[in-house]
Amino acid sequence: MFGQANVLAAGQAAFPPSVEDFYLPSILPWGAHDSYWFTKITAMVWIAVGVLIIFFLASYRNPQLVPTKKQWFAESIYGFVRNNIAVDMIGHAGVRFAPYFTTLFCFVLLTNAFAIIPFFQISPNSHIAFPAFLAVISYLLFNYIGIRHHGFVKYFKNSLIPPAPWYILPLLIPIEFFSTFLVRPFSLAVRLFANMFAGHMLLLVFTLGGFAMLSANTWLAPVSVLSWVMTIALTFLEFLVIVLQAYVFTVLTASYVQGALAEEH
Amino acid sequence: MAGDQTPRPTGGPDDVPTGAGQGWTALSYLIGGMLVWGFIGWLVDQWLDTGGIATGIGVVLGMAGGIILVVRRLGTPT
Amino acid sequence: MDIAAVTGSTAAIGYGLAAIGPGIGVGLVFAAYIQSTARQPESSRITLPYVWIGFAVIEALALLGIAFGFIWAGTA
Numbered sequence: 001m002f003g004q005a006n007v008l009a010a011g012q013a014a015f016p017p018s019v020e021d022f023y024l025p026s027i028l029p030w031g032a033h034d035s036y037w038f039t040k041i042t043a044m045v046w047i048a049v050g051v052l053i054i055f056f057l058a059s060y061r062n063p064q065l066v067p068t069k070k071q072w073f074a075e076s077i078y079g080f081v082r083n084n085i086a087v088d089m090i091g092h093a094g095v096r097f098a099p100y101f102t103t104l105f106c107f108v109l110l111t112n113a114f115a116i117i118p119f120f121q122i123s124p125n126s127h128i129a130f131p132a133f134l135a136v137i138s139y140l141l142f143n144y145i146g147i148r149h150h151g152f153v154k155y156f157k158n159s160l161i162p163p164a165p166w167y168i169l170p171l172l173i174p175i176e177f178f179s180t181f182l183v184r185p186f187s188l189a190v191r192l193f194a195n196m197f198a199g200h201m202l203l204l205v206f207t208l209g210g211f212a213m214l215s216a217n218t219w220l221a222p223v224s225v226l227s228w229v230m231t232i233a234l235t236f237l238e239f240l241v242i243v244l245q246a247y248v249f250t251v252l253t254a255s256y257v258q259g260a261l262a263e264e265h
Numbered sequence: 266m267a268g269d270q271t272p273r274p275t276g277g278p279d280d281v282p283t284g285a286g287q288g289w290t291a292l293s294y295l296i297g298g299m300l301v302w303g304f305i306g307w308l309v310d311q312w313l314d315t316g317g318i319a320t321g322i323g324v325v326l327g328m329a330g331g332i333i334l335v336v337r338r339l340g341t342p343t
Numbered sequence: 344m345d346i347a348a349v350t351g352s353t354a355a356i357g358y359g360l361a362a363i364g365p366g367i368g369v370g371l372v373f374a375a376y377i378q379s380t381a382r383q384p385e386s387s388r389i390t391l392p393y394v395w396i397g398f399a400v401i402e403a404l405a406l407l408g409i410a411f412g413f414i415w416a417g418t419a
Contacts, residue, residue: 089286162337171330174305179290179297179334187293248285255286291395295402299410317414324410328403335399340392 015212017204022126022197041124048110048124052103078102081250089254090261097257100141101250108134108192109246115200116235116242123242126196128189135189138253146260155260188252195245199238206231287339294338295331302327354416361408368401 014021025031028038059074067075081102086094111130115123124130146155160176161169210227213220306323313319349356376394380387 162334163341164333164337168330168333171302171326172334174301175294175298175327175330175334178301179293183293183297187289251285252289259286287391287395291399292402295399295406299406303410321411321414324407324414328407332399332403336396340396340399342389342392 015208017201017208021204022122022200024122040120041122041127044114044120044122045111045124045130048107048114052106052110077106081105085247085250085254089251090258093261094254094258097254101254104134104138104253105246105250108249109243112192112196112242112246115196115203116238121203122200123196125192126200128193131189131192131196134192134249135185138188138256139185141253142256142260145257149261158263159260184256188249192245192249195241199234199241202234203231203238206234291335291339294334295328298327298329298331298334299324300327302330352416354412357415358408358412361412362405365401365405365408369398369405372397372401 023036024039024041026035026037026039027043029035056074059068059070063071078098082095082098085105086098086101088094090097108125111124113123114120115126143155146159149155150158159180160173162172162176164172206227210224210231213227214224303320303324306320306326309315309319309323310317372394376387376390379390
């Protein structure tokens with residue numbers, strides 16, 4: 001971030017933005033080349049975890065029957081995830097999963113929200129590693145729940161064998177396998193990653209484009225201002241995408257758990 | 266009027282995933298069917314050197330399989 | 344003698360034309376579902392399976408369009 005600001009001040013903007021703009025400079029060791037293990041991204045993930053732990057601990061420090069404002073806020077978040085996601089998708093047994101889904105929803109929401117918060121301005125989920133690992137956890141979760149509920153052989157028989165006449169089954173079983181065990185984790189991860197990556201790229205294009213036009217030709221100043229107005233409009237759209245993607249990730253995980261728990265025909 | 270009366274899943278037998286899960290499932294059956302059988306068709310192509318026909322047949326077969334899966338899994342009223 | 348000649352990727356033109364029909368079709372299916380749910384909300388769970396049947400069959404053509412666009416890409 002500091003590097004780009006210096007470049008902009010010198011009158012040349014790094015336009016058009018590319019994937020290289022997602023590789024932030026390393027903080028520890030400071031300014032090292034090709035060392036990415038501790039950058040602003042890592043710090044943001046740790047900050048998100050810390051904020052969530054502290055928030056939920058602090059709001060339940062002295063729970064009252066008539067909730068205080070912070071307690072009410074935390075309870076609303078948990079109530080929303082428990083009622084509208086866990087119980088709606090899985091039924092009564094879903095209450096068991098509500099704590100994990102709340103954590104998942106809040107973590108994805110917070111890390112997504114870093115994309116539009118000043119000074120952070122990039123979401124850790126625009127690096128494929130974080131959505132990938134969250135998707136792997138969801139994948140292990142629904143498979144483990146299914147195997148534990150049905151037994152190993154019965155779970156795979158239920159998920160892989162659709163209700164169809166026996167002579168079409170060889171056509172359908174590879175498709176079922178691919179769709180349930182390969183596409184699901186992949187699409188969970190890529191959906192979140194692509195939305196965050198594209199959102200950040202859009203904001204970069206319009207912001208840096210304004211600077212690029214300004215430094216190319218000062219008569220283009222009104223167009224630059226228009227470009228920056230687009231950035232503001234896109235930030236509002238990005239806010240919508242942030243909340244929606246957090247919700248969709250959690251809802252789909254709940255849906256997969258429900259599918260794993262359901263008896264078959 | 267009387268609130269949201271869509272029936273909640275009881276977590277018992279025969280529950281289909283509601284809403285968003287069904288949409289993505291339908292799409293993944295269709296695309297997955299084409300990919301899987303298109304890939305198998307392409308392998309047959311490489312093996313028998315038939316120049317693209319097997320891939321095409323595989324894709325169409327996979328598409329048919331995907332449609333059958335969607336109809337059977339998501340299209341039968343509970 | 345060529346009366347009219349088109350150069351470039353005709354597969355791209357073919358896919359563009361092939362995407363019109365399914366686009367309208369899927370829109371019709373979901374419009375019907377939304378309207379029927381608006382008229383009688385209790386029917387939404389009953390009609391939802393038919394939405395997916397309709398969507399699958401219509402989307403099949405669109406996806407075949409994109410698949411064959413790639414398969415036939417080389418043959419001008």
